[in-house]
Amino acid sequence: MAMVAYLLEVGCEELPASFVDSALQQWQTGIPASLTEAHLQAEQMQLFGTPRRLAVLLQGLPNQQPDRTLEVKGPPAQIAYQDGQLTATGEKFAQKQGVDPGSLEVRQVGKGSFVFAVQKVRGRPTAAVIQELAPSWITGLSGERLMRWACGDLKFPRPIRWLVSLWDDQVLPLLLPTHEGNTKPGLVAGRVSQGHRVLGPGAVILKQAESYSEQMQAAGVSPDPAVRQASIQTEVAKLATQVNGEAQIPPALLREVVQLVEWPTAVLGRFEPEFLRLPAAVIETVMITHQRYFPVRDRRDPQKLLPYFITISNGDPEQSERIGAGNSRVVRARLSDARFFYEEDLRIPLAEKVDRLKAVTFAEGLGSMRDKVERIRQISRQIALALNLEPQDQALVDRTAQLCKADLVTQMVYEFPELQGIMGADYARQDGEPEAVADGIEQHYWPLGAGEALPTTLTGRVVGWADRLDTLVGMFRLGRIPTGSSDRFALRRAANSLVLIAWDAEWALDVNQLLQRLVQEYAEGDADTLRALQEFLAQRLQTLLQEEKQIDYDLVRAVLGDPESLRLSDGDSVKSEQSDLPLRALSNLPLTLLRAEYLQHLRATGELADLYPTLNRCARLAAQGSLDYDVVDPAAVIDPQQLQDPAEIQLYEVCQRIYRRGVEPALQGDFTPLVEALQEAAPQVAQFFEAVLVMDPDPVLRANRLNLLGLLRNQSRLLGDMGAVVMPGS
CATH class of the missing domain: 3.30.70 (Alpha-Beta Plaits)
Structure with missing residues (x-):
């Protein structure tokens, strides 16, 4: 063909x-x-x-198009035909399909016969x-x-x-x-x-x-974007070597520039070396963000900028020198403005700018940025206490929190908003603030987006957490909860950052307790606000476990439960069968990650498939009892005197052994002893089910036996809820 x-x-x-x-x-x-x-x-x-x-x-x-055969299943044969003759129903079906009634076919489908319209369709x-x-x-x-x-x-x-x-x-x-x-x-x-x-x-x-x-x-058009991109990268690199430099080519800028030109020509521009006294971030922002130019760094010292830049022209290559001169005039003007802003900002110390934040509104109903700074300081103190920080570290955190938003009222950040935090850090250093404070001012905004760097300093982590918690509590108090794709205040990103920072810093902070205190202080203790915040954070944790850490969805549910269950709680009392897992997950974010990763490891090794039948059966039967999910100590609920059958006595000893060997390590993130003890318990559990009637008519015996199974369920739930695990054939 x-x-x-x-x-x-x-x-x-x-x-x-x-x-x-x-x-x-x-x-x-x-x-x-x-x-x-x-x-x-x-x-x-x-x-x-x-x-x-x-x-x-x-x-x-x-x-x-290829010729093809269309087959359409119609009514049952007994309805389409009666006494060998086509009924009105059969005729209507044939007419609707546009086929001759005599061409209808009767075929056996399953246990019944149906008519089919078969039509040959010639390709167009x-x-x-x-x-x-x-x-x-x-x-x-x-x-x-x-x-x-x-x-x-x-x-x-x-x-x-x-x-x-x-x-x-x-x-x-x-x-x-x-x-x-x-x-x-x-x-x-x-x-x-x-x-x-x-x-x-x-x-x-x-x-x-x-x-x-x-x-x-x-005709002067290079229509393939991939070809243009390769040409740009080659020409930019070649031009940079002429001034002993190496071009800085951010991927996002490269993608944008590729689609700004039809025939790319790299052009070299230059500016006076005196402008290099400006912070490098300022020069890069002028070039990359505002002018779409590529900065040039010293090949021998990549941290050092050279007084050159490279732009991609869509004009006549023969005019490159004139184009470069024009671009240079634009850059000089922008850098001259930046130098003026920088020198003016340095006239007043950063600490003296804090009160000016009173004139900057944070959000309607949540006061000014000055008000927010005070809330950040208060929340930072609570986090510092929860982390048991030394007094000197607490002082550094407090100073960082006090100055973290001060650069918002500087002329430089007003002109270049993307430099918030960066300029604050620079001005803090110029004022003689400790390096930890300067780093914290910049890093408390990190991560700036998906895949971006996380804060590495204690001050940046604590103040960053405090900033995001204040925003989340305030917005939820006002009912500005993200819906669908709408997230005007980037609350999903804020919640994601809390989780990612806690994982990276290995902070075993109880988010529930922290939220309770903050809601009490800043949201009048509103229970609905607290539940909405807990559900929202649990949902973000669920998403990050699945997408960021690639944990199977059912294993995520095993460690996290259903975040929506938090809304089903009765007022201040939480129904444990609905919401104990998401609350437990939020009480220690790094431990939740370890549990999920360990379950994924058990699945990969096949050990989860061995554990699942026994533990899942225990959990199903234990649901008929009344044992709370947080009880893991056999001595707290089992009266050994009420144990009669040798099988239940052995099971009690199994629960004691698991408690002694596995519970404490599991609470610290070491799940191997718990899993080994559960694996060893399988024969005794099987013997128990074979020898003992769990649902005994005697209420005392029945309660005792259900409590034994409830203990096994609770102990295994330190790793995950086996009822949420999906196994082939289960």
Whole structure:
């Protein structure tokens, strides 16, 4: 069968760089899916994107869809036929399926017979199918801030100026409606594209689909983002070596710059060395964030910036020197402003700026940033006490908390908000504050996003926790709880950071107790606020265990339970059968992680499969008793005098042995003794079930035996709830 190629190009005004990336990703999955649904497949798909165009080239398309057979199951045969004749029901089915009534087939399905309509469907020409699909590839793209233009109804990030639709070397007629209901002519596709605005202005008449890339490059357009990226990296590195430097190429900036140009040219710029007296973070922010330039560092000392930068031009390479000079003037102006801000900020010590935070609102209903600072100090003190910090460390934490937001009222941070914390740390050092305080001011914002660095200093960790806890308690008190994808105050990220910091620092803090105190102080002790916060943090813990640590979902439930159960508690009294696991998980976050990882290890070694049957059976029967989940000491609930059968006496001794050997180590994070004791107990448990009637008519004997099983359940729950574990065949 002959194969053909198809090209679709959408030409636009300059598109946002983020949309080009997003559109190509959507096409990467969406176009093959739509072809598969239409019973088509291309041997190869190439995607192209620049600021002015999106294009897809499909190669190896068949000329026609394959013929196929459609089979539709109809009513039972006894309803479709009576006395060998087709009934009205059968005729309606045949009519609905568009087949001759005489062609209906009767087939045995399971225990009954049904009629089937079998229809041969001849494949349609692929070109006709593409004509129907291609407009939806364009209109189906999603993005932010879509716009309408020219009084039309079509939405797209920028006005669409031309369309190309080529079937090999022929134009495949295509109409993109611009008005609802096709009330007015839309955009008509042809073979005319546009070249680079400077290097190849004017029309480009495309000869055939497969010559697209070659012809566009001849017109000054490099349409493949991967090719542009490789060119940028090579040229930037080459240019940096000319000044004995090494270019700093942040991945996010590289991705953005790739989609800002159609024909990249690296251009060297420079600024006066005196500006290097500014903090490196300021210079980098000016270049990377504000100008989309690549800084250059000294090859011999990578920590040292050089007075050069590299920009990627979309203009004429012959004008690179003039372009570089213009870019240099812009950078000098920005750095001059930054130097003025920096010198002015240093005139007043950071500590004297704290009171100015009274004029900065934190959030409606939660006071000013000055109020927040005082709350952060109070919460930091509670955390420091919970961690048993030495007095000198408590003093450093308090000083960090006092100064942590002071740079928000500096001129530098007002102009460059992304430098909050960074400038505070620099100003603190300039003021002679201890290094731990300066580091803590910067690091209390960490992690700045997913995968970003966690704070490494005690001050940064404590104050960072206090800052996030204050935000969470305050927002939940006001009812501003994230719903769906809406999270205006980044509360999910704040909660994630609490968990990640606790894991990294191995803080065995009881989050429940801390939240209770904070809700009492700042939310008038509202029980609903407390439960909502606990549920929210448990949900974030669940997500991090599954996504960050790759723990199986059922094992996460085994250590964490159901976070939603916290909302089912009665007022201040928690129903243990509903919410003891999430509360226990929040009482020691590092221990919860260890439990989950150990369960994952037991599953990998096969030991969990050996433990599961015995412990799961104990848990199911123990549920009929009344033993609280926190009881693990046999002496607290079992009267040995009431034990009659040798099997139950042995089981009591087993529970004592597990308690002596495994409970205390498990509470410290060493689960091996507990697991070994549980493994050794399996024969005695099996003997108990064989020899003893658990649900004895005598209430005393029955309660004692259920308590024995409850003890085993509770002791094993120090590792996880076996009832939540999913085993094959269970």
